[in-house]
Amino acid sequence: MQTQxxxxxxxxxxAARAQRRSMLTEPEAKAFLRAQGIxxxxxxxxxxxxxxxxxVDVIGAPVVVKAVAHELSHKTEAGAVMFPIDSAAAAQAAxxxxxxxxxxxxxxxxxxxxxxxxxxxxxxxxILALRNDPHFGPVVMFGLGGIYVETLRQVSFRLAPLRxxxxxxxxxxxxxxxxxxxxxxxxxxxxxxxxxxxxRLSELSMQPSIMREISEIEINPLAVTETGALALDALIxxxx
Amino acid sequence: MRNITPxxxxxxIAVIGASTNPTKSGGVLFDNLVKGNFxxxxxxxxxxxxxxxxxxxxPTLADVPEKVDLVYIVLPQQHVENAVEQCIAxxxxxxxxxxxxxxxxxxxxxxxxxxxxxxxxxxxxxxxGPNTIGMxxxxxxxxxxxxxxxxxxxxxxxxxxxxxxxxxxxxxxVMSGATQRLPVGKSIDVGNKIDVDELDFLHFxxxxxxxxxxxxxxxxxxxxxxFLDKAREVRKSKPxxxxxxxxxxxxxRASASHTGSLASDDDILDGALGQYGIARAEDEDDFLxxxxxxxxxxKPRGKRVGIGxxxxxxxxxxxxxxxxxxxxxxxxxxxxxxxxxxxxxxWLEPANPFDFWIGIDIKGPREAxxxxxxxLFADPNVDLVLCTLLAPGNADFPxxxxxxxxxxxxxxxxxxxxxxxxxxxxRWTADLEGADVPIFHTTRAGVRALSLMVDATM
Numbered sequence: 001m002q003t004q005x006x007x008x009x010x011x012x013x014x015a016a017r018a019q020r021r022s023m024l025t026e027p028e029a030k031a032f033l034r035a036q037g038i039x040x041x042x043x044x045x046x047x048x049x050x051x052x053x054x055x056v057d058v059i060g061a062p063v064v065v066k067a068v069a070h071e072l073s074h075k076t077e078a079g080a081v082m083f084p085i086d087s088a089a090a091a092q093a094a095x096x097x098x099x100x101x102x103x104x105x106x107x108x109x110x111x112x113x114x115x116x117x118x119x120x121x122x123x124x125x126x127i128l129a130l131r132n133d134p135h136f137g138p139v140v141m142f143g144l145g146g147i148y149v150e151t152l153r154q155v156s157f158r159l160a161p162l163r164x165x166x167x168x169x170x171x172x173x174x175x176x177x178x179x180x181x182x183x184x185x186x187x188x189x190x191x192x193x194x195x196x197x198x199x200r201l202s203e204l205s206m207q208p209s210i211m212r213e214i215s216e217i218e219i220n221p222l223a224v225t226e227t228g229a230l231a232l233d234a235l236i237x238x239x240x
Numbered sequence: 241m242r243n244i245t246p247x248x249x250x251x252x253i254a255v256i257g258a259s260t261n262p263t264k265s266g267g268v269l270f271d272n273l274v275k276g277n278f279x280x281x282x283x284x285x286x287x288x289x290x291x292x293x294x295x296x297x298x299p300t301l302a303d304v305p306e307k308v309d310l311v312y313i314v315l316p317q318q319h320v321e322n323a324v325e326q327c328i329a330x331x332x333x334x335x336x337x338x339x340x341x342x343x344x345x346x347x348x349x350x351x352x353x354x355x356x357x358x359x360x361x362x363x364x365x366x367x368x369g370p371n372t373i374g375m376x377x378x379x380x381x382x383x384x385x386x387x388x389x390x391x392x393x394x395x396x397x398x399x400x401x402x403x404x405x406x407x408x409x410x411x412x413x414v415m416s417g418a419t420q421r422l423p424v425g426k427s428i429d430v431g432n433k434i435d436v437d438e439l440d441f442l443h444f445x446x447x448x449x450x451x452x453x454x455x456x457x458x459x460x461x462x463x464x465x466x467f468l469d470k471a472r473e474v475r476k477s478k479p480x481x482x483x484x485x486x487x488x489x490x491x492x493r494a495s496a497s498h499t500g501s502l503a504s505d506d507d508i509l510d511g512a513l514g515q516y517g518i519a520r521a522e523d524e525d526d527f528l529x530x531x532x533x534x535x536x537x538x539k540p541r542g543k544r545v546g547i548g549x550x551x552x553x554x555x556x557x558x559x560x561x562x563x564x565x566x567x568x569x570x571x572x573x574x575x576x577x578x579x580x581x582x583x584x585x586x587w588l589e590p591a592n593p594f595d596f597w598i599g600i601d602i603k604g605p606r607e608a609x610x611x612x613x614x615x616l617f618a619d620p621n622v623d624l625v626l627c628t629l630l631a632p633g634n635a636d637f638p639x640x641x642x643x644x645x646x647x648x649x650x651x652x653x654x655x656x657x658x659x660x661x662x663x664x665x666x667r668w669t670a671d672l673e674g675a676d677v678p679i680f681h682t683t684r685a686g687v688r689a690l691s692l693m694v695d696a697t698m
Contacts, residue, residue: 133505133508135464135505135508136464136465136505136508136509136512137464137465139508139511139512155507156507156511157507157508157510157511157512158511158512158515159465159468159508159511159512159515159516166515169514169515170511173511173514
């Protein structure tokens with residue numbers, strides 16, 4: 001069983017490139033985010049189903065179990081994400097179910113292991129991303145995430161780096177964003193938590209060593225509660 | 241940065257393809273240049289004619305006695321490349337290719353255009369076009385276009401457009417007098433935008449004393465970061481309105497990859513324009529209305545709107561539209577309300593929107609308008625004034641134009657005027673010619689103009 005250490009992004013990227021991968025795995029991406037001061041749920045990477053119960057004991061139920069594999073980008077589609085898992089035994093069973101589902105979905109994919117993470121609901125789900133756009137350069141995206149990204153189109157963009165007023169404007173541009181500020185009793189801390197993550201993504205855009213390597217960092221969903229913001233899923237795509 | 245003055249404000253012009261036949265393209269364009277009273281020297285290039293429309297013609301560009309600033313090329317597609325080479329050989333500084341049939345026409349045209357670009361870039365020749373109706377600069381009398389603009393005068397609006405005939409059609413409309421004339425001084429259409437682009441134009445417009453407001457119709461931005469950085473600097477003194485169609489790129493969005501890269505360029509551009517303080521018009525009506533408001537009115541100090549109306553319905557409609565567009569309703573000062581009460585019956589309490597139709601019955605049209613609108617303009621909480629007025633016979637009075645002129649001068653606030661009515665509407669509009677009070681044909685148009693004005697200046 002491995003914990004998720006804070007890591008040097010250059011090392012992660014070099015390893016991924018050596019394996020000819022186009023993206024980092026979710027645990028790698030989350031380790032990177034943590035190193036940037038962006039919170040992720042407590043979790044452990046386990047190699048096999050047998051290690052899952054111990055992870056649940058450390059983390060505490062309920063948990064979410066996700067497949068970890070190099071080229072598995074559509075985890076939900078593959079049935080490779082299961083939650084909420086209420087017990088150690090159920091986590092072990094979930095690992096086996098996921099193994100079978102991924103084998104059926106893409107027999108060519110080799111599972112590296114499983115990510116066992118504390119289960120945190122996100123309502124609503126937010127999406128935040130830093131993209132290295134070929135035409136515009138670094139841009140930050142923010143909006144309503146999860147399955148609503150495509151259907152409701154409550155997302156907006158700004159060129160990075162962001163000034164304070166850019167963040168303010170970004171957080172009030174679409175009607176859905178009112179859910180963060182005032183609507184339905186949302187606490188001001190929710191809004192501050194999002195502002196903080198946006199600032200950190202914006203700061204990354206000013207680091208040439210990172211922007212040279214990365215085409216996109218996407219957090220989807222980001223859960224926002226009064227205690228802060230948590231990146232529940234994260235994707236880092238390398239520049240080709 | 242390049243200086244595009246030889247292209248957009250030339251001291252001398254040659255026209256390759258100038259024709260004695262006024263129905264041919266080369267004839268129309270040359271005729272317009274002659275009749276537009278171009279202030280510099282004008283050289284028709286024609287192999288056979290000795291004179292065209294009173295100007296000495298030359299068989300080739302090399303025969304012209306000076307190195308010209310600008311050459312218009314009005315020739316069949318297959319002769320354009322040779323003409324561009326002539327321009328370079330003769331030391332011309334810029335060329336505008338009117339001819340169509342390049343990148344808009346398929347792979348062969350794209351190849352031809354790419355070659356022209358390389359030839360020009362290697363020599364430093366500034367290129368506009370191909371596939372353009374041409375360029376107009378009233379300041380130097382350059383009517384280098386197919387469309388002969390009526391009532392052309394100098395003006396503070398400078399257009400840069402990446403299109404074919406659109407500019408011409410729009411010009412005919414805005415200059416026709418069917419609506420209030422939009423004071424356009426320059427209209428530079430670069431067609432397929434082979435070389436000179438929006439960034440070059442911004443640099444020119446920034447340093448051009450006659451340019452007060454900039455309108456860009458663009459379908460692409462060659463270098464968005466550099467353009468936006470320059471635009472942010474220029475907008476401080478010269479507001480910029482962009483009309484860029486292609487907001488609904490379903491196709492680009494549908495191709496969202498596994499990375500979730502769901503943004504079409506337009507989503508990003510939309511965010512960036514707001515971020516950099518550039519107003520984005522949705523359609524040609526929006527575009528012209530925003531430019532009309534910006535060129536006629538002072539910069540707003542805030543976004544609080546005072547509505548004066550003689551129609552309860554238009555007052556409500558205006559309120560919805562302005563709140564939806566991000567503007568705010570002003571809260572009137574006690575002194576304002578007191579002044580408003582003097583034209584209303586006791587049982588009616590004034591509010592924003594301020595509907596004073598009934599005041600016309602009580603005080604007569606002149607006094608009702610004068611007192612009611614003065615109160616509105618004078619209120620310190622009112623940053624922008626929206627007047628939606630009805631002009632049937634009983635609301636009409638001969639001094640309307642005079643009253644509005646006085647208010648416009650006395651308070652120097654942005655105002656949008658919407659008038660509904662018959663004969664009086666036409667007279668009110670005519671009486672405000674030159675008063676710098678923009679008049680809009682619908683409430684929506686008026687509200688959009690104020691809202692875009694705020695986007696472009698605040």
